[in-house]
Amino acid sequence: MQTLRQILEEIQSYSDGQEMSREPHNLYDPIAYILQLGGKRLRPALVLMGYNLYGDDTKKALPAAFAIELFHNFTLMHDDIMDNAPLRRGKPTVHVRYDRNTAILSGDAMLILAYRYLMSVDADARVCTEAINIFNRCALEVCEGQQMDMDFENRTDVSIPEYLKMIELKTAVLLGAALEIGAIIGAAKQDDAKHLYEFGRKLGISFQLQDDILDSFGDPATFGKKVGGDISQNKKTFLYLHSLETAEPADREALWNWYHSAVDESRSAEKIEAVKQIFLRCGVVDRANELKNRYYHEALENLRMVAIPETAKATMYGFAADLMQRSV
Amino acid sequence: MQTLRQILEEIQSYSDGQEMSREPHNLYDPIAYILQLGGKRLRPALVLMGYNLYGDDTKKALPAAFAIELFHNFTLMHDDIMDNAPLRRGKPTVHVRYDRNTAILSGDAMLILAYRYLMSVDADARVCTEAINIFNRCALEVCEGQQMDMDFENRTDVSIPEYLKMIELKTAVLLGAALEIGAIIGAAKQDDAKHLYEFGRKLGISFQLQDDILDSFGDPATFGKKVGGDISQNKKTFLYLHSLETAEPADREALWNWYHSAVDESRSAEKIEAVKQIFLRCGVVDRANELKNRYYHEALENLRMVAIPETAKATMYGFAADLMQRSV
Numbered sequence: 332m333q334t335l336r337q338i339l340e341e342i343q344s345y346s347d348g349q350e351m352s353r354e355p356h357n358l359y360d361p362i363a364y365i366l367q368l369g370g371k372r373l374r375p376a377l378v379l380m381g382y383n384l385y386g387d388d389t390k391k392a393l394p395a396a397f398a399i400e401l402f403h404n405f406t407l408m409h410d411d412i413m414d415n416a417p418l419r420r421g422k423p424t425v426h427v428r429y430d431r432n433t434a435i436l437s438g439d440a441m442l443i444l445a446y447r448y449l450m451s452v453d454a455d456a457r458v459c460t461e462a463i464n465i466f467n468r469c470a471l472e473v474c475e476g477q478q479m480d481m482d483f484e485n486r487t488d489v490s491i492p493e494y495l496k497m498i499e500l501k502t503a504v505l506l507g508a509a510l511e512i513g514a515i516i517g518a519a520k521q522d523d524a525k526h527l528y529e530f531g532r533k534l535g536i537s538f539q540l541q542d543d544i545l546d547s548f549g550d551p552a553t554f555g556k557k558v559g560g561d562i563s564q565n566k567k568t569f570l571y572l573h574s575l576e577t578a579e580p581a582d583r584e585a586l587w588n589w590y591h592s593a594v595d596e597s598r599s600a601e602k603i604e605a606v607k608q609i610f611l612r613c614g615v616v617d618r619a620n621e622l623k624n625r626y627y628h629e630a631l632e633n634l635r636m637v638a639i640p641e642t643a644k645a646t647m648y649g650f651a652a653d654l655m656q657r658s659v
Numbered sequence: 660m661q662t663l664r665q666i667l668e669e670i671q672s673y674s675d676g677q678e679m680s681r682e683p684h685n686l687y688d689p690i691a692y693i694l695q696l697g698g699k700r701l702r703p704a705l706v707l708m709g710y711n712l713y714g715d716d717t718k719k720a721l722p723a724a725f726a727i728e729l730f731h732n733f734t735l736m737h738d739d740i741m742d743n744a745p746l747r748r749g750k751p752t753v754h755v756r757y758d759r760n761t762a763i764l765s766g767d768a769m770l771i772l773a774y775r776y777l778m779s780v781d782a783d784a785r786v787c788t789e790a791i792n793i794f795n796r797c798a799l800e801v802c803e804g805q806q807m808d809m810d811f812e813n814r815t816d817v818s819i820p821e822y823l824k825m826i827e828l829k830t831a832v833l834l835g836a837a838l839e840i841g842a843i844i845g846a847a848k849q850d851d852a853k854h855l856y857e858f859g860r861k862l863g864i865s866f867q868l869q870d871d872i873l874d875s876f877g878d879p880a881t882f883g884k885k886v887g888g889d890i891s892q893n894k895k896t897f898l899y900l901h902s903l904e905t906a907e908p909a910d911r912e913a914l915w916n917w918y919h920s921a922v923d924e925s926r927s928a929e930k931i932e933a934v935k936q937i938f939l940r941c942g943v944v945d946r947a948n949e950l951k952n953r954y955y956h957e958a959l960e961n962l963r964m965v966a967i968p969e970t971a972k973a974t975m976y977g978f979a980a981d982l983m984q985r986s987v
Binding site: 354355357358409412413432435436438439440442443444446447450455456457459460463464467468470471474475477478479481482 | 682683685686737740741760763764766767768770771772774775778783784785787788791792795796798799802803805806807809810
């Protein structure tokens with residue numbers, strides 16, 4: 332069994348070995364650019380960890396791991412256009428650094444490349460088709476999640492179940508699919524593969540809820556993104572939706588007004604602080620933590636159900652714990 | 660053996676039976692919208708015709724045919740954003756009718772759906788993986804062709820071989836891949852599948868050269884698009900590139916100037932007429948026709964090499980002839 336560190340090194344070395352400097356350069360250079368911006372490589376790590384529960388020759392699963400990383404970066408490239416985002420990991424986004432058309436077309440090519448890497452896994456044709464089927468379902472769900480997220484911007488009646496569905500589709504299913512694809516390449520039994528999928532999916536929802544909490548209440552020194560971003564952008568997160576449901580009338584009206592009227596840039600800090608105070612008065616952080624922990628413990632339950640010795644799951648348990656501590 | 664008309668009816672009926680009215684509607688409605696705009700359905704017809712050379716149960720190849728049509732419409736949806744095109748088949752383009760973000764994300768979903776339909780072909784896993792491999796290579800080439808086309812806009816040194824490469828990638832390889840995938844589903848031998856691919860590829864180049872000629876010299880009543888569009892948009896087609904190489908100095912300078920200076924909308928007709936006269940003085944239509952016919956006859960040579968009775972290829976020969984007569 333490999334450690335997470337070994338797995339991340341293997342991914343980095345495989346990724347470095349992929350030649351993206353091809354013609355036409357205007358198509359392939361932006362792909363190399365976004366890949367070298369870094370990131371935590373959580374998703375490809377999950378493919379290798381899923382595989383590693385069943386097989387030792389992790390090289391076999393590396394093309395699939397890279398496929399998942401390509402897919403994830405394809406979604407970032409296109410989402411950044413849709414969100415008009417200037418920066419990604421502190422560097423100019425592709426549509427800013429190059430241009431919008433480039434970001435559209437290079438993103439398309441990345442999605443196709445993801446399929447190509449997935450097909451290059453050295454496995455039985457049945458394994459390949461199963462991996463592609465899992466990937467197809469997940470990729471379409473990620474698009475559906477992104478659409479729901481955009482739809483929410485113009486809606487005033489978003490419910491908490493709808494919000495949870497959105498983060499499940501936009502973020503969580505890819506973690507599940509990464510694990511499931513890795514397990515399938517390792518010839519895992521169907522039941523195991525499904526439990527690993529569920530483990531990843533629930534862990535993903537838990538992870539996103541934590542991200543929502545940190546976005547408003549995280550330590551600016553360690554969070555990595557600007558604290559208060561969700562509030563500035565009027566994101567209808569669990570914190571907002573639950574506060575709106577439970578706040579006293581005056582707080583409810585104030586919260587609604589902050590989110591539904593144009594706020595001048597100069598009053599952005601004031602808005603963030605006011606909304607955070609409302610969140611705190613609603614005790615919503617505790618509620619979010621409860622919900623996060625519920626998904627986390629359900630995720631661990633699925634991991635426990637995977638029919639291999641508990642000792643073989645050490646890296647996976649460690650990964651899940653680290654993710655919730657945000658040390659990976 | 661089915662006639663082209665029967666094949667087109669089968670495609671229409673399958674396409675009508677596909678439920679695209681799913682949630683979230685903002686993601687799926689634009690897909691239904693672009694599909695119902697129509698079009699000649701040449702590419703899915705090629706899948707069925709390729710299959711029909713080897714098998715009678717065309718239902719088997721219908722999901723792959725629909726996948727190819729989805730892919731083609733995905734490229735149209737994204738190309739229309741990149742080209743800022745207001746109309747497609749006389750109707751508002753998706754990014755105009757809905758918005759730009761919708762056209763990006765619905766296009767992405769269409770590409771994924773194409774893979775999903777391709778995987779739903781009722782065939783051996785080996786056949787599916789082979790079809791996906793052909794599709795992957797072709798899809799990436801189509802992106803490369805689109806990138807070359809965009810690059811050409813800003814280049815002044817485009818050569819005729821580069822132009823032919825661009826139309827091969829952007830247009831022709833998909834015709835080849837459609838036939839090859841159909842043939843593979845029909846369990847054709849590798850040699851046959853390759854000849855059919857080459858037949859489609861060369862027919863595609865021939866078709867595009869004809870489109871270039873018609874774009875400048877076609878009959879406005881039957882061409883379907885506005886005659887002179889390529890000239891208005893300074894498209895570096897074979898007509899332009901060959902004229903630039905062979906024109907007398909005065910014509911050469913005039914042609915260069917028309918293409919490299921801003922021309923007011925009010926002088927558009929004058930520009931089209933002046934450039935057409937230069938084209939005619941260079942005898943470039945004859946040259947384009949010669950080249951078109953060379954590719955066409957080479958294509959027919961590949962079709963002849965397909966190791967089945969010539970009588971079984973009647974629909975295919977008819978299709979190729981109709982395409983060159985532009986009656987399909």
